[in-house]
Amino acid sequence: MSILELRNARFAYGSRTVVDDVSLQVTEGEAVGLVGESGAGKSTIFSLLLGLAAPHEGEVLFDGQPLNRRDRALMRRFRGDVQTVFQDPYSSLDPRQRIDRIVGEPLRSLGIARGADARRAVADAVRSVGLDADVLARYPHEFSGGQRQRIAIARAIVSKPRVLLADEPVSALDVTTRIQVIDLLRTLRAETGLALVMVSHDLSAVAALCERTVVLRDGRVAEEGSTRGILSAPQTEYARTLVSAIPRLPAA
Amino acid sequence: MTGVVEQIEDAAPRRRGGSRTTLVIGLCLTGLIVLLAVVSLLWLPYAPSDISGGRLEGPSGAHLLGTDKLGRDLFTQLMFGARIALIVGIGSVALAAVLGITIGLIAAFARPWVDDSMSAALDVIIAFPVLLLAMLVVAVQGASLWSAILAIGLAMSAVIARLTRILAHRVLHEQFITAARTSGTRWPGIVAFHVLPNIWPTLSVSLALQFGAAVLAEASLSYLGLGAPPPNASWGRLLQEAQGTVLTAPVGAIAPGIALVVLVLGVNFVADGLRDFADPTRRRAR
């Protein structure tokens, strides 16, 4: 059964339909890439999956049940199970909070852990992303983009979620850091069985992490299937154009 | 990818040296007046209504700054005035802060059309001269310390509300607010722990500046006879009383004038110095 599912979802801004009859699902331990260019509707789908907005038609399902945003107990469970990493490492951490408070926020707000238990969970999370415990007393501005993204990932895993939704998690990073964060995500998935939904315009990042890919275009699903399949033998014209446009390194 | 502009901004060092001096000077000046006010609570050279001295005497051993036209010691009046200036300053800023921040936050969270209506209403209030507003309040409440605080506080709250609204709007669009929501934090928590701490640095500088404006506003009100009635000696009223005799007994006008300048300048310097310390956490580190 799927953990998170979008069923025939439709979302419009005024008269402009940004998401049109999109269905997709994430099952336990799976990694799905949402690929598309600007205007494809990726960010909106991301918001819908996160319960930040409700679809105008269709529904969002969590563990098979419709996601009722007014049901506090359900939302609490949802937020604990479905966590996120955002695109901009410079904007996703509150500049006026210390790292330990930032990473521990889900634990406090969801009532998952307090006091010593919370501190332990925060320290564990920070360690699993490859950072030292001494980062806890510092502030975001003291860190580089790659480190901040790690901190954001630590915050995302501290509640031991089942699904991680990542919105262009490595796009704002330097190439050398990109690989490190991708490796980190891969390791975390292997260790905890975390499912992953990654929104990206960069197919190589998706290829590195997601075995399944959904190609979006103008608010609709243009093609979906195994990442390998889409890269080697795209079925639709659009997917073919997308794949062939990726800049490749000359052969070694 | 940080651009060229950000690289340059990061490279340019902050002018810490200059602003620290400003801050220190400001604190000294303000501190002087605060000292006068605090001491006045414990000890005054004469009772405020004591008219034992001769009329319009110059500075002497018995009366440091001389006496006013009724024979009251000017230095006592000045110390008392310091108390009033600070009470009105702090009182009206506190009122403006509480009212203004609340309204500003409501506007920031409201639906666009509600927000727009509120902004328009705020703009109207801001366009209204403080003194006219004060006269309105005084006409209703009668002249007193409290009506001065109320009038000035109300007028200033519109400015604070507008600033709060803009700052809050900006913060609410940051990704860390969305991150707080997905962490399960509810809106009251987001306002308390994420919005307020981030708007406070800029807001506090504005409030410090408003303090100076409030002191001046109170002096103007008293000068016009709309402030605290005698024997409460506001500097404004001292100025008004010394008007007629400014050539024969200048100290009576100069002393309260200088006191006003010292306090307002001092507070403005503090606000200026605070500005550079307002956001020491740089958002983009190398």
Place this chain on the structure above:
Amino acid sequence: MSLLEIAGLTVTAGGRRVVDDVSFTVAAGERVGIIGESGSGKSVTSLAATGLLGAGLSASGSVRLDGTEVIGASDRALRPLRGPVAALLFQEPLTALDPLMRVGRQIAEPMRRHLGLRGQELQDAVRTALADVSLPDERIARAYPHELSGGQRQRVATAIALAGHPKLLIADEPTTALDVTVQDEILSLLDRLVAERDMALLFISHDLAVVARMTDRVIVMQRGRSVEQGEISQIISAPHDPYTTALVASARALDAALDEPAASGGSEGSGR
């Protein structure tokens, strides 16, 4: 004598060196790339080449553009160089284009200034310029920048840059802000135009694959310094400098993922 000769260029901002002792040349018709990540100083270098450094930045060393020393030169001395000798193409066309002026006029301005065209001649030249960048639609010339797509805006910016028939085109991350399919089109466009007009190209990017496609020779920059220079194929197959090696290795790993994507069964199910 090369078209662009940079020797010992050092740019400081508030005491810090954003560009540190960088030297390289671009000969006429040559295609050179600068690759570096954020903070490498690559963009500042391109600005220094045309004397466009802002206040707060001071440059030392030597930058000779078509024989004229740029560092320390007055704006008056440099103006004749900008357009006919070297032109810049920036990353974000939204900010590089004047939002309040129709794009046709923005292309016409440099043509009027550098080529002395007027009236009907000028209008025809603008039309030709737009056709050259594959924007043949008449309505484009009358449009404002915000009415165009990102790719169209970058094409317009290219037309403006090429209006003075420059000998050197300096392109600073021209496709970074564009979708991948649009990037492909713009890169092809630049490729064609550079070849047709026999221009030299200085292409700046953080993307190794893009630089490899557009240039023959590359300078690798890190923290303001030039750490390695050479033929692109050489740099990619056998880098010497440790930073370059790391950069190439990362780019390779990402590129390799496209050939060997993640497959299912990569994670063990495990409890919370």
